[in-house]
Amino acid sequence: MTGQNVHQLDTSGVERILCVVAHPDDLEYGISCAVAAWTATGIAVDYLLLTAGEAGMQREPAVAGPLREKEQRAACDIVGVDDLTVLDFPDGHMEAGLPVRKAIAAHIRRRRPNIVVTSNYDINAPWGFNHVDHRITGEATGDAIRDAGNRWSFPELLDAGLAPWRAERFLVGGVSAPDVWVDVTGEPLEKGIASLEAHQVYLADLPDHPEPRDMLTAMSAETATQLGLGDQGVDNAMGFVSWDM
Numbered sequence: 075m076t077g078q079n080v081h082q083l084d085t086s087g088v089e090r091i092l093c094v095v096a097h098p099d100d101l102e103y104g105i106s107c108a109v110a111a112w113t114a115t116g117i118a119v120d121y122l123l124l125t126a127g128e129a130g131m132q133r134e135p136a137v138a139g140p141l142r143e144k145e146q147r148a149a150c151d152i153v154g155v156d157d158l159t160v161l162d163f164p165d166g167h168m169e170a171g172l173p174v175r176k177a178i179a180a181h182i183r184r185r186r187p188n189i190v191v192t193s194n195y196d197i198n199a200p201w202g203f204n205h206v207d208h209r210i211t212g213e214a215t216g217d218a219i220r221d222a223g224n225r226w227s228f229p230e231l232l233d234a235g236l237a238p239w240r241a242e243r244f245l246v247g248g249v250s251a252p253d254v255w256v257d258v259t260g261e262p263l264e265k266g267i268a269s270l271e272a273h274q275v276y277l278a279d280l281p282d283h284p285e286p287r288d289m290l291t292a293m294s295a296e297t298a299t300q301l302g303l304g305d306q307g308v309d310n311a312m313g314f315v316s317w318d319m
């Protein structure tokens with residue numbers, strides 16, 4: 075990565091951003107630092123989670139789901155996210171297909187964001203073999219942006235009063251070769267760290283998990299260094315792959 079053709083994300087005119095991921099905590103591995111930067115400038119940010127993450131802990135799904143949802147609500151409060159929606163697709167057993175796309179498209183039409191964000195959905199993610207729910211959610215999110223803008227896609231949504239809505243941009247975080255970046259130096263990084271720490275019981279169940287502060291500070295500093303942002307006073311950055319939609 076040389077930093078050439080990589081630019082700061084332009085959020086002028088952006089009023090609302092919708093983040094779509096599979097599980098509670100998926101946004102807290104870096105993306106929520108950018109969310110804190112966005113909400114600090116007055117942009118409304120909404121979260122849509124497709125599952126409650128009920129199969130992700132060493133305790134019964136009936137206990138884990140509500141617990142993780144509650145910790146996600148606390149994480150949202152820290153970075154200024156008011157609207158959190160958690161759907162009930164089955165954690166670990168998500169299947170690619172039209173029901174997932176339709177659920178995301180309906181939410182895009184409801185919330186009418188200018189930008190839609192998801193996390194890395196490659197099979198080979200920077201952290202290893204990517205989770206099936208991440209792969210399905212990320213790809214479906216891109217497709218659902220198109221569905222949301224096309225009146226002929228899921229006509230029952232139109233019948234239900236959800237008019238087509240065209241989001242202008244699709245961002246994917248957690249990537250090793252970003253083409254846009256967001257400055258998270260200072261307060262946004264601090265809030266992002268606190269939002270990961272808010273998944274307190276979940277993280278306590280993972281004894282080998284690195285300290286949120288060490289992990290997010292190193293990750294965001296590495297991005298800033300890779301992109302050569304130090305001479306612009308940017309010590310910490312989050313990178314995204316970006317598409318005009």
Ligand SMILES: [Zn+2]
Pocket residue numbers: 096097099100205208
């Ligand atoms: Zn996840």
